[in-house]
Amino acid sequence: MLLIPCPWCGERDVHEFHCGGEAHITRPAGADTIDDAAWADYLFMRQNPKGLYYERWNHAHGCRKWFHVVRDTVSDQILAVYQMDEAPPDIPGRSS
Amino acid sequence: MQKYSIFSLARNALSRHENWREAWRSPEPKPEYDVVIVGGGGHGLATAYYLAKEHGITNVAVVEKGWLGGGNTGRNTTIVRSNYLWDESAGLYEHSLKLWEGLSQKLNFNVMFSQRGVLNLAHNLHDLRELSRRVNANRLNGIDSEILDAQGVKDFCPLIDTSLTLRYPVLGASLQRRGGVARHDAVAWGFARAADALGVDIIQNCEVTGILRDGDAVQGLETSRGTIKANKVGVVVAGHCSVLANMAGFRLPIESHPLQALVSEPVKPVLDCVVMSNAVHAYISQSDKGELVIGAGIDSYVSYSQRGGFDVVEDTLHAVVELFPMFSRMRMLRQWGGIVDVCPDASPIIGKTPVQGLYFNCGWGTGGFKATPGSGNVFAHTIARDEPHPLNAPFALDRFTSGALIDEHGAAAVAH
Amino acid sequence: MGSGSMADARSPLAHLDGATVIERDGVRLAENPDAGKVNLRGDAGDAVWLAAIQAAVEIDLPQAPNTSTETPPLSALWLAPDEWMLVCADGSEGDVVASLEGAVAEFHASVVDVTDARTVFRLSGAGARNLLAKGCALDLHPRAFGLGDVAQTMLAKAAVILHQTTDDADEAGPVFDIYVPRSFADYLWSWLTDAIG
């Protein structure tokens, strides 16, 4: 069972959290001008990588804050945690 | 192909079973094939079988990174049914169910397809409404399906606690009598053996590491056992489909999640049908060996670990004990996980891709075992003809662009 | 809206006909519905705002996660980096809300009376930590969770706020206030009763 480090509340059991999936997906601005394919890309298409994964979590049963996590989807190890407004960190020795 | 029967068993008993031949060969990969299927799960093997059997394409290889059936085919709760809501799904799954009926004979391998009936329980008014919608749709699609009230549930499966003291009492159920279970491993092995007999090369321990392209067309594959050329490649790798799509340069609307299951210790038969409940989240049947086979939920996060959290198993067993109080003293013998490829609309993607000659069959998520023969059948058609079979045409990747999704979520939160 | 006047207030455990105290095996559990609660949100990074709050209700908001401050009759529980719950004497929540609203009028902030949204179960005694551990995944060892500490977490299948209000060394043993969503009160009470055994 994963232990997720909420940047505010500290490490808590995964069952206190809601997983928000892939991070850093930009919602297209000016939605009226983009075509169906670009919109579908935003809505549905995902990296779903085997390896380093930048994702979003929400401490749903705690402080209700959203934050970013870098996790290895093979080992499930969490390598970094950062705030919503921060840029994704580089993980030494790993490329995504 | 050496024939399997009670007589051949008896004959071989005389020679101490020393004359059985290999169920399939283990050939070295050839430099080139007409078609290469990536993924030696049930779907990939069935695809190869039907390519050879129905389309006469026998210069085919199935490449599997590990061992045949080691993916979700070998780790699922084996529920087979076709009572899906939407016409598109019903068509596809019913096609598959019809192929299941008679599959052991066709493959000359007993896949132990057991039509013992599948109950989907309803625990609230919303469930009942959705259930009635689905059963009515099934009926008009010519799929056997009926509604049972609480008493009917009790009569059909006396073990279920149908008392009103349940936190969420059982209000009724749908029943598909033709539904049931099959022996997961046997499905992979049976298709492999039959495909091999038709000339298909089955190559295990061969991981695809790259997809070779000439412009927009596929040319072949890089694998851990060298380059294999082919102008047609069918990718059927379930939880790993995004990894392969990435090699080919596109993305899929898919996330890979752990889905867990567990078995109890074996006991004498007590449960003779399949029971599924979405509202309290439990899926359970008893195998022919005697263990209770129980499906748990998916973990919420992406993972390629074939493991999940204990909490998910806990939730499932809470529900099992709630529905079957006498199972409280049964014991969990083994738990495991698979990597399921979940699509936003809980329906698969079967068809062409942006790359010419490259076909994908994925997104079966939590419920593709039941589709194994049907999926292989229509996918073989798609590859052989370079156009979808009418049954899989609606399941094309471009439905995500148009918005014409086939949303089976409403029908089953987890579509085992 | 303040409190009612004539009408009878009812606790969510009213149907237990007063059987809302349990004492057994070194734990004491009692419903303690009588406290005002006010949810406050604002920018903790804004010293001016913090000063305005302090001026209005004379309490410093805790800044460290999972902690509380106390200036009788008020205490302030940290809920999130921009969210606190002020606990005050029963019936005074209207005044607290009014003071706060006055103070924060010029800021982007939010003051909401949540007195009735949760009831409080007061759990105390030497066995309290072990009892909580049956349903709560937090580390409740005194080294990890002590006087004044606060956590929002799950207790059995209910989301609660946990607040230790008395030290372990105290005669009565540690005291925990468990803030329970009102509609879950009966469930959690049953669960705790069962867990006490």
Add this chain to the structure above:
Amino acid sequence: MRRQRFRLPDGGRVDRAAEVAFSFNGRRYFGHKGDTLASALLANGVHLVGRSFKYHRPRGIFGSGSEEPNALVQLGAGPRTDPNMRATTVELFEGLRATSQNCWPSLRFDLRGINDRFSALLPAGFYYKTFMRPARLWMFYEKHIRKAAGLGRAPDGCDPDRYEQTHAHCDVLVIGAGPAGLAAAQAAGAAGARVILADEQAELGGSLLSEPGRHIQVGDGTPADWLGATLAGLAGMDEVTLLPRTTAFGYYADNFVGLLERVGDHLPGDDGMLRQRLWKVRAKQVILATGAIERSLVFAENDRPGIMLAGAARTYVNRYGVAPGSRTVVFTNNDSAYAAALDMAAAGVGVEAVVDLRNQVEGDWPRLAREAGIPVMQGHTITGTRGRHRVSAVSVMRLNDAGDGVAGDVRQLKCDSVAMSGGWSPAVHLFSQARGALTFDEQEGTFRPGEAMQAVRSVGACDDAARLADCLSAGVEAGRSAALDVGCDGAQIAAPAVGEPALGPMQPAWRAPSDRKGVRMFVDFQNDVTAKDLDLAVREGYHSIEHVKRYTTTGMGTDQGKTGNVNALAIVAQQLGAEIPAVGVTTFRAPYTPVTFGAITGSHVRGLFDPVRRTPMHDWHVEQGAKFEDVGQWKRAWYYPRGEETMRQAVDREVKAARDGVGILDYSTLGKIDIRGPDAAEFLNRVYTNGWKKLGVGRCRYGVMLRDDGMVMDDGVTTRLGENHFLMTTTTGNAASVLSWLEEWLQTEWPDLKVYCTSVTEQYATVSICGPKARDLLAGLAPDMTLDPQNFRHMSMQEGTVAGIAARVLRVSFTGEVGFEINVPSRYGRALWDALIAEGELHGITPYGTEAMHVLRAEKGFFIAGQESDGTVTPLDLGMDWIVNWTKGDFIGRRSLSRSDTVRDDRKQLVGLFTSDPETVLDEGTQIVATVKDKPPMDMIGHVTSSYYSPNLGRSIAMAMIQGGRGRKGETLYAPMPDKVIEVTVTDPIFFDPDGQRLNG
């Protein structure tokens, strides 16, 4: 004291003063406190305990702990029965009742023993090759296959026992309380760490409990002295928790370890007793000291009762004071079995010989054996055994020079027991579950822990240490360093000195040669898998060890192959001509030993399965005999039958009352969200499809929320309480998800918007009153409010007091009648309700439930999110184009409404349906066709989403989603039901008061 024939005159840790009566297969026996069922049976000379899974061969007691594959029994009866209990781990208690399983009519005479005769027809995987023809008979065959399968019987009633769970945190979790684990716990505890030490056995001590110490010294004393002192020391440490009878069953991510404590299993127990406790431990550091599991030897006819592991035999003698027999043969490929031989000999058991597969045995242990007069037959093997229900003799032959065959004469050794040892496999189960890598040790033929993936250390025999000295020193070192890693640097302790004989090398012998071809050698005793089955699997192309496992079922029994798996893979490797590490192990999965569902369920049973959420007025509904409906976790009053009323009668009455007089509904479950901030209106503009900027303070507006894929997600009325302050309502089921949805957009997509959202769902009790007399009713209780229609308009809000309670009153309507939603602090909900009911008596007030509410709204054609919409429906499909504001800018879901599929004009659209017979009420979920065919398939063009009898219209009404429905008004369509076809006409979905006269009345 009653005679126990094989109980040794002295020795052992059982309490000889306490006699315990129990029964096995109906016969009464006696044992002692401290016995296991297995040791007590052996004490009484009972070796035959059960029958094997497939061939129903007689099976006896094989091991002495949780590795046991054979001696499985059914305990107890009725609802408190437990199938498949290992006799070796069941502690004896007064009145214990055990029976053999998987045999009929009796254990000694089992009819299915016939399978053994036909075993040639039943090799691995035979069922895949037959039972295929004729196809129709398969279900018949299967029924009989099923009957033959399974072992014990499932309980047949509600479990009378209780289970509980607890969470625990510690600095160091030590699993296994043998010498290594004890030393680790002691060192970590001394350093000041919070320690949990768990061991699956009833007593802490591990292998030391079976160590008589004749040849081993620890410090200045015996191993037992050290054990006693160490346990006393640990018991005195405040921060050390000792958990005997506690199995670590699963090692999950982030050092989460599941422990199962058997609290009451060893006690007779009454109904309701606490049986087991599941510990959910989060450990900063884990030390595995789980010891090693002895392997069996794979030799001809190795499965007869009386043949057991040497370590087990040693345990029975030393720990339980029980002789496994009177004449025994020891069979081994390593030195450890000599200790067993010596201890048995010392206890007076006749040791016929130690048959040793090794050619040269010269070390300390063989020397000690020889000195004790035990014949040692080096370079020999057992080639067969005899005895029906118990071994009676073994055949022994010399190995040929190559060691791969036999030579010379056969010697028969008479015996009534055999103690064998094929070497020891480190118990790496938990390490591997923790994703640690295993490495293969050629020398010992074992897999041992390699690189760890979590904060875990392995010490002692589970790390391949065979000497006690190494176990103790590694334990101390691990305990110390684990404590240091968590910042505890208190006292240091040193490992005691150990004097022990040296251990010679073992020699792998994966399949002992025999002079007979075709003789059966069992690898998996429970599932009857023989070496030949493994050969067959490989021959048939099942080369991967995972295939072999699944094809033969080796290692898939209740013991999960603890004693046999390494043998199996070594035999497969031989057959494939491959190295053992290349074949690899099958995946170690939780649980280490089986765990009851009850323990995993804990207290979440009997009404505590899931929370029941209650509104402040819940008790009133109960008092009135309301029927309840589950909506999410809420219980909502569904309808209030009076006297003998049927549901339909009650609902009709409630519905009519709401239109003719005044109805009252408990609406407290409605989601309520307080939204504040300078950007609140802008925020609502983005989350709802319509415009919010111009809404006046004190006014309410209805809104529909979409997901970004354009599909309807929720709806509700939102009130502007102030310039920057709104109160949003959501549907009952979506209250929590809408709040998190809002937070998600605020925090992730629009962090620049200054808005705060706070849930006030539970802060307010909400009572909805509606009907022509609603205003009069309210007026009677709210004298300070202005209620006339001009001043209190539809879709507006007033604050004031109702029944003396401060209240916020919204004039809104979900029924088409004049309606008021009165919100008061929850504690006054019941008081408000009582006051309204009392005051309402005058007006014939009628409480109505959710069913009547649904009818009322359906009469008005209002949709319900989740009923008319199912995640595939846009507001345009619902005919609500009016609620989509295209000019206000972007909002969630907007772009999706213009995708090629969402703009199709043959999409399913919301319409009303009238059945041709007004009395016929369609089933909700009925499918609709335009053309009826004789038989399926038929083209379905839509389905019924809501359907009721409308007492106000005096006929049935239905809502449906129909392809191109809006263009079909007046068309006749059909609902083909199993027994009949129902004709329907498409209508507008607004059935009642289409102009909304009543609302403004």
